[in-house]
Amino acid sequence: MDIYKLNFTILELEVFSYLSIRVGEELSQRELAQILKVSPTAIANTVKLLGEKGLIKVKKTKTINFVTFNRENYKAIELKRVENLKMIYISGLSDFLEEKFPGTTIILFGSYARGEDIHSSDIDIAIIGGKDKFLNLEPLENLLKRKININFYSSWKDIHKHLKNNILNGIILTGSVEL
Numbered sequence: 001m002d003i004y005k006l007n008f009t010i011l012e013l014e015v016f017s018y019l020s021i022r023v024g025e026e027l028s029q030r031e032l033a034q035i036l037k038v039s040p041t042a043i044a045n046t047v048k049l050l051g052e053k054g055l056i057k058v059k060k061t062k063t064i065n066f067v068t069f070n071r072e073n074y075k076a077i078e079l080k081r082v083e084n085l086k087m088i089y090i091s092g093l094s095d096f097l098e099e100k101f102p103g104t105t106i107i108l109f110g111s112y113a114r115g116e117d118i119h120s121s122d123i124d125i126a127i128i129g130g131k132d133k134f135l136n137l138e139p140l141e142n143l144l145k146r147k148i149n150i151n152f153y154s155s156w157k158d159i160h161k162h163l164k165n166n167i168l169n170g171i172i173l174t175g176s177v178e179l
Contacts, residue, residue: 009046009049011036011038011042011043011046012046012049012050014036015032015036015043015046015047015050015056016050016055016056016079016083017083018032018035018036019056019067019068019069020069020079020080020083020084021083021087021119021145022069022119023068023069023071023080023117023118023119024068024069024071024118024119024120025068025119026059026066026067026068027066027067027068028064028065028066028067029043029044029047029064029065029066029067030043030064032047032067044065047065047067053075054070054073054075054076055069055070055073055075055076055079056068056069056070056076057069057070071116077114077115077116078115079115080115081113081114081115082115083115084112084113084115084117085108085113085171087144088108088123088144088173091140091143091144092140093123093140093144093148094106094173094174096140097125097127097150097173097174098173098174100133100135101127101129101130103129103175104127104128104129104130104174104175105126105127105128105129105172105174105175105176105177106125106126106127106128106172106173106174106175107125107126107128107167107168107170107171107172107173107177108123108124108125108170108171108173109124109125109126109166109167109169109170109171110122110123110124110166110170111124112124112146113169113170113171114169119145121146122146122147122148122149123144123146123147123148123149124149124151124170125148125149125150125151125173126150126151126153126167126170127150127151127152127153128153128154128155128156128159128175129153129154129155129175130152131152131154132152135150137150156177156178
């Protein structure tokens with residue numbers, strides 16, 4: 001038994017990643033095959049395996065199978081959190097913010113950080129210790145296919161306790177939290 005073998009094939013990871021970005025949308029297996037540039041048979045096999053793992057839902061009609069991300073599966077939500085964080089780093093958003101706001105604490109929070117977002121959700125980021133400044137986020141928003149909402153706070157004292165709790169339950173991208 002190979003304990004280091006991944007539980008997912010590359011195509012399963014690609015399908016899961018794509019459906020993670022498009023949560024809330026139903027896609028036919030044929031559409032998915034065209035988007036990912038693979039055969040419909042390969043998608044059919046992959047969808048079956050991901051469905052058995054409970055990560056996606058398959059709705060069958062007489063002629064078409066529709067696939068969607070399974071938001072009711074805890075494991076799917078956990079993996080989506082990882083996928084979302086990966087997108088923040090791969091897109092360069094984390095590096096961009098760290099470069100623009102050195103010495104600050106930058107926290108990803110809200111539904112995107114929890115993995116509970118849908119395709120129309122925005123990305124919420126708190127910057128603590130930095131001053132509000134205009135940033136051209138359009139290229140990153142286009143890349144991530146999400147609106148990016150940045151909230152600036154001069155210190156932790158300036159944040160309402162309920163919002164502070166929400167932010168602290170997020171993911172620290174850079175900096176640290178001192179209470």
